[in-house]
Amino acid sequence: MTGTGNSFRAATWMAEAARENGTDARVIPYERTSVEEEVEAGSDQLLGIVMPTHGFTSPWPIIRFAMGLPRGRGTHAFVAPTRGSVRIGKVCLPGSECTAGYLIALILWLRGYSVRGVRGIDMPLNWMSLIPGLHPKNVEVIRGRAQGQVSAFMAPVLAGSRCFRWGSFIHLLFGLLLLPISVMYLLFGRFFLSKLFFANFHCNGCGLCVENCPNGALRMWGDDPGRPYWTFSCESCMRCMGYCPEQAVEAGHSIGVVLYYVTAVPVSTYLLNLLDDSVPWLANLKGTGAEWILQYPYFLFSLFLAYWLLTHLIRIPLVNRAFTYTTLTHLYRRYHEPDTALRDIKVPKDLSPR
Ligand SMILES: Cc1cc2nc3c(=O)[nH]c(=O)nc-3n(C[C@H](O)[C@H](O)[C@H](O)COP(=O)(O)O)c2cc1C
Ligand code: SF4
Ligand code: SF4
Structure with missing residues (x-):
């Protein structure tokens, strides 16, 4: 891999x-x-x-x-x-x-x-x-x-x-x-990191990133031109970021702050408080792993929803520039292994990603 x-x-x-x-x-x-x-x-x-x-x-x-x-x-x-x-x-x-x-x-x-x-x-x-x-x-x-x-x-x-x-x-x-x-990374981190990605205003909709994602995690979305949309299948392998010919792929640090606050809403605690009177034994679950399990679907759903909204907003040029200029990745040098061209690691067309 x-x-x-x-x-x-x-x-x-x-x-x-x-x-x-x-x-x-x-x-x-x-x-x-x-x-x-x-x-x-x-x-x-x-x-x-x-x-x-x-x-x-x-x-x-x-x-x-x-x-x-x-x-x-x-x-x-x-x-x-x-x-x-x-x-x-x-x-x-x-x-x-x-x-x-x-x-x-x-x-x-x-x-x-x-x-x-x-x-x-x-x-x-x-x-x-x-x-x-x-x-x-x-x-x-x-x-x-x-x-x-x-x-x-x-x-x-x-x-x-x-x-x-x-x-x-x-x-x-x-x-x-x-x-x-590592466990937190596998359960939460990788999903969160996948939703930091967006295409800045240099993106010309060429679709190269979509074609070459090893996990089939990118979809082209919208038209004139379309833009990549990062799904939860993204593993943050950095291929799209490292090989985009326009250096258009950013990981939004300001987006990260927004997503952090949205996903950190303690919905599980509200839920348990709400059910406290009717189902008293649930009160004992507060502060245990069970509370995390309750919070997990909210984490994924709110992350999905917030990113979906951001994806729409980012099509507005002013909003796109605002997010682009408030991420450090806009200043970062891109990297890929110097002797390795995209064609060397391309996912064969006839094979669907795992
Ligand atoms: C999301 C992410 C997490 C990483 N975590 C680690 C890590 O825990 N320890 C480490 O030494 N390198 C870490 N790295 C660096 C990569 O493992 C390393 O650069 C690797 O050689 C990349 O190989 P690739 O180009 O074949 O994907 C991480 C890179 C990424 C993108
Ligand atoms: S992000 Fe880069 S590779 Fe992907 S569609 Fe835009 S310009 Fe092409
Ligand atoms: S970071 Fe890797 S897995 Fe995620 S969308 Fe880009 S190419 Fe695909």
């Missing part, structure tokens, strides 16, 4: 390492529904899962993908999440895959695969709704280091040994400490 091409590039280096080792190798985008058919259970194949880290864990589509794989019957596998590294001065700070690698490794193991190794690969941080894309010079240095990490990992894995480094356990430990944040 790849958003801005980092994981695709890392997977390509892994495939090259395998070929140099005399092994036939292919990089297959996870969206391809035929992946399951290509895994021949119990054979001498080696399956590698390479994906970005999102919210200190694995992206949800990869968790689902791993759970849907055919039973492994001893097929060998490895997991290599890429993570976001930055360079400050001459120092490269590593990202952290946290639970991403071992969660997928655990699923694979439970499905009968023999996991040979787990290793996070430091690629340039691509979270452009948070920080600007890195300077090309820093990207080059980080990529160089990542190639070294890939070689060091693939050598033992291709030789048939196991490769679990102490460092990866430290990232796992860190991930376990941050597990509540």
Whole structure:
């Protein structure tokens, strides 16, 4: 799985390492529904899962993908999440895959695969709704280091040994400490983040982002020209933002503030207060997980409704400019993996996204 091409590039280096080792190798985008058919259970194949880290864990589509794989019957596998590294001065700070690698490794193991190794690969941080894309010079240095990490990992894995480094356990430990944040990310964060996106006034309605979203999360909406609409299937992979030729995709920080206040209305507490007299035992649910469960449908519905209204408003040029000039992403450099063109990671037309 790849958003801005980092994981695709890392997977390509892994495939090259395998070929140099005399092994036939292919990089297959996870969206391809035929992946399951290509895994021949119990054979001498080696399956590698390479994906970005999102919210200190694995992206949800990869968790689902791993759970849907055919039973492994001893097929060998490895997991290599890429993570976001930055360079400050001459120092490269590593990202952290946290639970991403071992969660997928655990699923694979439970499905009968023999996991040979787990290793996070430091690629340039691509979270452009948070920080600007890195300077090309820093990207080059980080990529160089990542190639070294890939070689060091693939050598033992291709030789048939196991490769679990102490460092990866430290990232796992860190991930376990941050597990509540990862769970919140999967339940709330990713839906919230998907609704920060909008197309600014430079959007010409070309539809490239819609065609190339790996999750089929974008719809063209309205006419003359149409504009992309971000649905809840968006995983914030940043592909649309990184590859839009007009740099028209923004993540609205001011929109975020509006959405935060709309979704934070404590509807669950009102509901429980309302039912207090008629159903007294409900009062005990206040402050428990059950209150969160009650709040959840409101969170999703209010998020959907508020974003739908914003989408209409944003068609008014003045409103669009107001939101565009009040988001930092308007000033941010865009990033995608420098050697990876959109055509390299395009979702094949004949295959519907998962
Ligand atoms: C929404 C989002 C969340 C992210 N969370 C993390 C994280 O928890 N830890 C980390 O090291 N990098 C994180 N990153 C950075 C990416 O995992 C990293 O840049 C990765 O190489 C991107 O790969 P891709 O281009 O194949 O999607 C995040 C990026 C995004 C967009
Ligand atoms: S956001 Fe960019 S890629 Fe998408 S339709 Fe507009 S101009 Fe085209
Ligand atoms: S809408 Fe954009 S950020 Fe969201 S999954 Fe699709 S390409 Fe990625």
